[in-house]
Amino acid sequence: MDKRSIPKFHPSFYGPRYWPTWLVLGFFYLLSILPMSIGLGFGRLIGDLFYYVARSRRHITEVNIANCFPQLSADEQRQLVRKIMHSTGKAVVETAVGLWGPRYQIQKRHTITGLEHIEAARATGQGVLLIGCHFTTLDLVGRILSLHLDFDVLYRKDPNPLLAYKIAKARGDFAGEAIVRADTRRLISNLRQGNVVWYAPDQDYGAKYSVFAPFFGVQAATIVGTSRIVTMGKAIVIPLEHYRDENNHYQVVIGAPLQDYPTGDDVADATRINQVFEKAIAKHPDQYLWVHRRFKTRPPGEPSLYAKKKS
Numbered sequence: 001m002d003k004r005s006i007p008k009f010h011p012s013f014y015g016p017r018y019w020p021t022w023l024v025l026g027f028f029y030l031l032s033i034l035p036m037s038i039g040l041g042f043g044r045l046i047g048d049l050f051y052y053v054a055r056s057r058r059h060i061t062e063v064n065i066a067n068c069f070p071q072l073s074a075d076e077q078r079q080l081v082r083k084i085m086h087s088t089g090k091a092v093v094e095t096a097v098g099l100w101g102p103r104y105q106i107q108k109r110h111t112i113t114g115l116e117h118i119e120a121a122r123a124t125g126q127g128v129l130l131i132g133c134h135f136t137t138l139d140l141v142g143r144i145l146s147l148h149l150d151f152d153v154l155y156r157k158d159p160n161p162l163l164a165y166k167i168a169k170a171r172g173d174f175a176g177e178a179i180v181r182a183d184t185r186r187l188i189s190n191l192r193q194g195n196v197v198w199y200a201p202d203q204d205y206g207a208k209y210s211v212f213a214p215f216f217g218v219q220a221a222t223i224v225g226t227s228r229i230v231t232m233g234k235a236i237v238i239p240l241e242h243y244r245d246e247n248n249h250y251q252v253v254i255g256a257p258l259q260d261y262p263t264g265d266d267v268a269d270a271t272r273i274n275q276v277f278e279k280a281i282a283k284h285p286d287q288y289l290w291v292h293r294r295f296k297t298r299p300p301g302e303p304s305l306y307a308k309k310k311s
Helices: 016-033 036-053 055-068 074-100 115-122 138-146 161-174 184-192 225-233 266-283
Strands: 110-113 127-131 152-155 178-180 196-199 210-215 218-223 235-244 250-254
Touching: 016 074, 016 161, 036 055, 036 074, 055 074, 074 138, 074 161, 074 235, 110 138, 115 127, 115 235, 115 250, 127 184, 127 225, 138 161, 138 235, 138 250, 152 161, 152 184, 161 178, 178 184, 184 196, 184 225, 210 266, 218 266, 225 235, 225 266, 235 266
Parallel strands: 110 250, 127 196, 127 235, 152 178, 152 196
Antiparallel strands: 210 218, 235 250
């Protein structure tokens, strides 16, 4: 399968092999039409289940928090891990609403600021690389952003072809274009055409495409592609952050363009992007995707931070 191609529907999706996937999709659809207050309450229960059942993900979260927030006491770290699991459970509902929910679910449940920064950038004729990180509210906020702005979105294909097709189609319905992450040529072309592209370069993709730069004081493999995409796409870089407040209202904040970026120094540029993300995450650390092995790749000679998976 071409990693750069957009997933397409295939008649085999109706076969028995995919019946469990259809059941999962039906479950997501039901979640998407629940009133948000009920849905998010259910999501919190899913988070409690994750805490006790998804032990490997809880371990990853505990390691990440211990390393990134050493100033917290052991009890404070445990409380934060529990809140992270709650946010991860709520993300199941938020993703369902973002991809398949009715528009009224989000129309009056959000506030967005900073659109003038994108308008000013586009007035120059340049494309905009909208950089954000993997908050648990990502898919829902993508839907919210589409109410105010035309933009393209990058994504990684799910290994399940039916799920990959349904997710790509849902995102394509509200985003300008769903670009497969591997299709760098398309990404750069769209930026050169003056498009806005949402890009989240905060995960560990291995040492081959990365340099080590500090992330909350820990050396993290950070991809160098961001600065190169900006250079080749002749784009302006604008940060994006988003979170759910205590009233289950969604705040979307578009920042001012980054100045003097990129510099040509891969480590300095990677550090700059990590600092942008640190500032956003610190406001609501429980809503970041800490279940991801952010520190999977270690500098030469350093041992893994995470326990080995049991065979």
